[in-house]
Structures are given as structure tokens and as C-alpha cells.
Amino acid sequence: MHVEHRSTVPASASEAFAWHARPGAFERLLPPWERVRLVRPHPGIAEGAEVELEVGLGPLSTAWVARHTVVEPPSRFVDVQARGPFARWEHEHRFAEVSPERSELIDRVSFELPAGPVGELGEPFVRRKVLRMLRYRHRITGGDLAMHAAYPGPRLTVAVSGSSGLVGRALVAALGTGGHRVVRLVRRPAREGEIQWAPGPIAPDALAGVDAVIHLAGESIAGGRWTAARKERIRRSRVDGTRRLAEAIAACSPRPRTLLVASAMGIYGDRGDEPLEESAETGEGFLAEVGRAWEAASDPARAAGVRTVAMRFGLILSPAGGVLQRLRLPFLLGGGGRLGSGRAWMSWIGIDDVVGSIVHLLAREELEGPVNVAAPTPVQNAEFTAVLGRVLRRPTLLTVPAGALRLLFGEMADEALLASNRLVPGVLERSGYRFRHTDLESALRHLLGRGG
Numbered sequence: 001m002h003v004e005h006r007s008t009v010p011a012s013a014s015e016a017f018a019w020h021a022r023p024g025a026f027e028r029l030l031p032p033w034e035r036v037r038l039v040r041p042h043p044g045i046a047e048g049a050e051v052e053l054e055v056g057l058g059p060l061s062t063a064w065v066a067r068h069t070v071v072e073p074p075s076r077f078v079d080v081q082a083r084g085p086f087a088r089w090e091h092e093h094r095f096a097e098v099s100p101e102r103s104e105l106i107d108r109v110s111f112e113l114p115a116g117p118v119g120e121l122g123e124p125f126v127r128r129k130v131l132r133m134l135r136y137r138h139r140i141t142g143g144d145l146a147m148h149a150a151y152p153g154p155r156l157t158v159a160v161s162g163s164s165g166l167v168g169r170a171l172v173a174a175l176g177t178g179g180h181r182v183v184r185l186v187r188r189p190a191r192e193g194e195i196q197w198a199p200g201p202i203a204p205d206a207l208a209g210v211d212a213v214i215h216l217a218g219e220s221i222a223g224g225r226w227t228a229a230r231k232e233r234i235r236r237s238r239v240d241g242t243r244r245l246a247e248a249i250a251a252c253s254p255r256p257r258t259l260l261v262a263s264a265m266g267i268y269g270d271r272g273d274e275p276l277e278e279s280a281e282t283g284e285g286f287l288a289e290v291g292r293a294w295e296a297a298s299d300p301a302r303a304a305g306v307r308t309v310a311m312r313f314g315l316i317l318s319p320a321g322g323v324l325q326r327l328r329l330p331f332l333l334g335g336g337g338r339l340g341s342g343r344a345w346m347s348w349i350g351i352d353d354v355v356g357s358i359v360h361l362l363a364r365e366e367l368e369g370p371v372n373v374a375a376p377t378p379v380q381n382a383e384f385t386a387v388l389g390r391v392l393r394r395p396t397l398l399t400v401p402a403g404a405l406r407l408l409f410g411e412m413a414d415e416a417l418l419a420s421n422r423l424v425p426g427v428l429e430r431s432g433y434r435f436r437h438t439d440l441e442s443a444l445r446h447l448l449g450r451g452g
Contacts, residue, residue, distance in 0.1 A: 001123045004108045005134035011145040013095040013103040017074035019145055020093065021045045024176025027169065028144060029137045032320040032351070033449045035061070047071050050082060057085065066091075087119070088112040105141060107134045132449040139446060140352070143436050147356050148178040150434075151363040157209060158362070159195060159256070161185035161245070162216030166321035167262075167313075167354055171214065174355045183210060185217075185245075198241060202248035212258035212362055215245050218294075221266075221287070222326075226412045235290050242297035250304035259301045260361055263310040265347055265374065267291025270419040273345070277426040278312075278370045287415050295370070307368045309361050314347035314374030314423050316354055319448055327388065328448075336389050337398025339405065340418050342382030347374040347423035350443040352436050360433045367431055374423040377438050384440065391444045 009016055019025055026042040035056025043049040045068055053064040064084035071077045074095055081089035094106040109130050113119030158175055162168040163184045172182050183195055190196040195206045207213065219237040224230060242261055249256055268276050269283015282288050295310040302308040317324045330336055349357075357373045379387070389396035405413040425433075437443035445451050 001112065001127055002108065002110050003127050003130045003134065004106065005131060005138060006104055006106045007138040007142065008098060008102055009105050009138070009142040009145050010102060010149060012074075012100055013097045014074040016095050016103050016105060016141070016145065017077075019141065019148075019177050020077075021073075022177045022179065024173030026051065027173035028140055028177060031133050031136050031449055032318050032447060034133075039063075045071055045077050051079070055085070085114070086111050087114045105138055107137070109134070132451075135451075136446070136449055143352060143356075144174060144177055147174075147359060151178075151359060153363055155179045155181070156211040156362065157181045157183060159183045159185050159207060159210045159213045160216065161197060161214070161241070162218070162262070165216060166318060166351070167316065168216050169320075170318075170351050170355050171216075171358055174359065178359070185213075185215075197245060197248070202244065204248075204251055207248060207252045207256055208254060210256045212260065213245060213249060213256050214260045214358065214362075215242060216262045217241055218262065221264075221412070221416055222323075225410050226286070231286060235293065238290060238294040239297045242294060243300065246298045246301040246308075249301040249306055255304060255306055257307060258362065258365070259298060259306050259308045260358060261295065261298050261308065261310050263291055263295050263312045263370070265312050265314050265372070265421040265423055266415065266419070267295070267312060268421055268423075270414070271422065272420050273422060275422050275424050276372070277424045278372055279426075285415050286411065287419075307365060309368055310370045311358070311361070311373045312370055312423070313354070314349045314372070314378070314421070316351055317348055317443060317447055318351035320351075324444075324447065328392070331388055331392050331394050331396070334394050335398060336385060336392075336394060336396040337400055338382045338385045338396070339400050340381070340402035342380060342385065342399070344381045344418055344420035345378050345422035346381055346384050347372075347378040347421050348384070348440060348443075349373060349375045350437045350447060352446075356436060357428060357433060360428065360431070364431055367427060369427075371427045372423045372425045373428070374425050375435060375438055375440075375443070376425055376429060377440065378422050379440055387441050388444060391441060391448060391450050 030036050037054040039052040042051055049068045051066045054061050055064045062085055065082040066079045067082040068079050076094040078092045090110045092108045096104040098104055113122055158180055163172050175182050185197040186194050187198045219234050266287030267282050269285050269288045282292055298308050316322050319325055319328055385396045405417055
């Protein structure tokens with residue numbers, strides 16, 4: 001059985017091949033809707049190099065080892081299954097020059113299922129899964145190549161906290177494919193290429209040579225009911241960690257030039273139908289109070305002359321984590337429905353536009369202060385529910401009453417589940433950021449591998 005997919009990408013064959021060979025490319029190409037984990041970092045594209053994956057198959061998982069057997073830059077490379085679930089698997093990647101600025105990407109997969117004639121019954125299903133994967137990989141490759149071409153400035157050394165989280169994993173991989181050097185900020189004892197930043201003080205010279213710091217770490221607000229102890233952990237994880245990093249940056253010589261700090265749309269409070277640009281007043285409630293303290297904690301770096309940006313994230317969409325991961329199974333089981341009245345505004349953004357926005361903010365040195373990181377097309381909860389059901393081909397007839405949510409989740413229900421935030425990404429739009437997805441349905445189809 002053979003599956004082939006072709007597309008044109010906005011880069012030369014040499015640059016398209018080089019993108020695949022850089023750190024992070026393999027991680028960028030893993031479909032987020034599949035249960036696939038890279039067991040150890042990709043060793044690079046070289047003859048004989050092997051990649052080991054853990055692949056979910058229903059309730060079970062299996063090891064899959066692929067070996068690069070042919071490497072002919074910049075025209076092609078081939079990998080084959082050395083060990084795994086197929087009787088045979090070969091994947092040829094080809095790069096054909098169209099012009100100095102464009103090339104054709106051609107992926108051809110040949111496979112054979114185990115169990116002979118019995119296995120052949122599953123070939124149409126596997127073929128569809130492989131084609132979904134290839135289409136997704138081509139969209140990611142083309143989008144990332146266009147993103148890096150749009151910001152041709154010098155390659156940076158970037159320190160990232162929260163690098164193992166949903167945004168951190170995608171961002172570290174994307175920065176690597178752009179040729180940037182990433183230094184991970186970790187809480188455990190640091191290994192090579194890492195800096196330990198907590199719980200103790202940061203060494204005075206630890207950040208010397210770093211161009212920018214991106215601070216993403218913080219305890220999830222959706223990890224459980226908001227007890228007094230949990231609220232204190234949420235607050236301390238954001239405020240104390242940000243202040244520690246900001247003070248270390250201010251004390252460093254030479255200092256990083258840029259600090260990008262994660263914040264969230266909860267800083268605006270529940271605002272109904274009001275459009276919220278960055279100039280809008282902050283709101284009331286626990287999340288708004290935490291947000292103000294969180295952003296203020298970066299003041300030591302700002303006072304030292306470091307360009308500081310507070311990234312006020314909307315709902316980040318990816319089936320690999322966050323709200324979409326939590327909603328996917330209930331919706332697939334037919335239990336999807338609107339929350340409360342369904343009129344609350346949901347300011348969403350796909351994970352690839354989160355990464356693209358951060359790269360944009362790194363490159364545009366004139367930007368500072370609060371920035372709404374959300375798609376320019378927020379939707380109300382009832383519409384979000386209907387679109388997700390349509391993409392997953394499931395009914396969405398249920399309604400979860402607001403009272404039931406308050407009974408289950410307490411204060412968190414009103415502030416995180418029922419609150420209405422209609423963000424306007426004014427800074428991003430005025431500074432020329434081009435969103436990959438502004439339509440919710442096309443974003444969900446891309447992220448869930450459902451066509452479109």
C-alpha cells in the first residue's frame with residue numbers, strides 16, 4: 001500500500017531540507033491528536049540514525065523505531081521501520097526546486113500490515129490515517145517556513161521556563177527549527193543546556209549571553225477546586241516565579257534584552273459583550289487580582305531597561321493539552337453541550353498561532369506592555385460547542401446548567417468556565433502579525449486532523 005502527498009512550500013529545497021534537519025522539526029511534525037511520544041531527542045538526519053517513539057494503539061502502547069537509511073541533501077531522505085507495529089514501513093521525503101523561493105514537498109509512504117490477508121482488511125483505515133498525518137505535516141512545514149522567512153533577523157539564544165508544558169513544548173521545537181538556540185529554565189538540577197531557576201536563587205551570571213527570556217511556568221488554574229490553599233499555590237507559582245526571574249535579569253550583566261511573560265485573559269474579569277483591547281481596564285475577581293500581581297512582578301526587569309511584554313493568552317487550542325484535550329472525549333462520546341446560557345464569549349487561539357505570536361513578539365523590538373494573544377474572531381460558547389460537534393461529527397444537544405457547574409467547581413465555575421472575555425488582539429494586528437487560523441472551524445479541523 002502506498003500513500004503520497006504533495007504540496008508547495010514557501011522556501012527553497014535546501015531550506016526545506018534544512019528545516020527538517022534542525023532540532024525540533026520532528027516534534028513539530030507529530031500529529032497532536034495522536035498518542036505519540038518521542039522517547040529521546042531526535043538525533044538528526046544521518047544515515048543509520050534512529051528515532052524511538054512510543055505510540056498509543058487503543059488502550060495499549062508500543063515502541064516504534066525508525067532508521068534513516070538514505071540521506072541525500074537537499075533532495076531527499078528515507079526512513080524505514082527498524083522495529084514496530086508494521087510488517088514493513090518506508091517513508092521517503094523528497095524536495096524538488098520550483099524557484100529560488102519555492103519548492104515542492106513530496107512524501108511517499110509504503111507500508112504493509114502484519115497478519116497477511118487478515119491485515120489487508122485494515123489497509124483502507126491505515127491509509128486514511130497516514131494521509132491525515134501527511135496533510136497535517138505539510139501544513140506545519142509550510143506555515144513554519146513562512147514564519148521564519150517573515151522574521152529574518154539574527155538567530156537568538158532564548159531561555160524558556162515551562163518548556164515541558166503545552167505551549168513550551170511547541171515553542172521550543174519551533175524556535176529550534178528557526179535556528180535559534182534554546183536554554184531550558186528548570187526546577188530540578190540543571191543538565192547541559194539548562195539553567196536551574198527555582199526553588200533557590202539564580203546564579204548571578206546564569207543568564208549572561210541570553211538574548212531573551214520567555215517565562216511560561218505556572219500552576220494550572222484548572223487542576224482542581226479552588227480551595228484557599230490551592231489559590232495560594234496558583235498565586236505564588238505565578239507571582240513569586242516571575243519576580244525571581246525579573247530580579248535575576250535586572251542583576252545580570254550583560255542583561256537579556258527582552259522578557260516575555262505569560263499572563264491570561266482572566267485579568268479582565270467577566271465582561272459580557274464588551275470588546276477588550278489591551279487598553280481596557282482590568283477587572284474584578286481572583287483571576288484578575290492574580291493577573292495584576294503577575295504582570296507587576298516583572299517590574300524589576302522593566303525598571304532595568306529590559307523590554308517587557310505581558311502575553312494575555314486566550315483559550316489555547318490543542319488536543320495535546322488544555323481545554324480541547326479535556327473536551328474531546330466527552331464530545332466524541334456524545335456528551336458535548338453548551339455551558340450555562342451559552343452566551344459567554346470564548347477568546348480562542350490555535351497552538352500554532354500562539355507560537356507564531358511569540359516569535360513575532362521576539363522579533364518586533366518596538367512592542368512592549370500587555371498584548372492580547374487571541375484570534376481576532378472570538379465566538380460565544382454556544383457557537384464553539386456547535387462547531388466542535390460538527391468537526392467531530394457528534395450531536396451537541398446537552399446543556400450544563402450554571403448552577404451545576406457552581407456546585408461542582410465552586411468559585412472556579414464563575415471565573416474560568418462561565419466568564420465572558422471578548423478579546424481584541426489590537427497590538428498583534430496593528431504590528432502586522434498574520435494569523436494562520438482566524439476561523440474556528442478550520443483551526444479545529446487542522447488541529448484534530450479532520451480535513452480543511
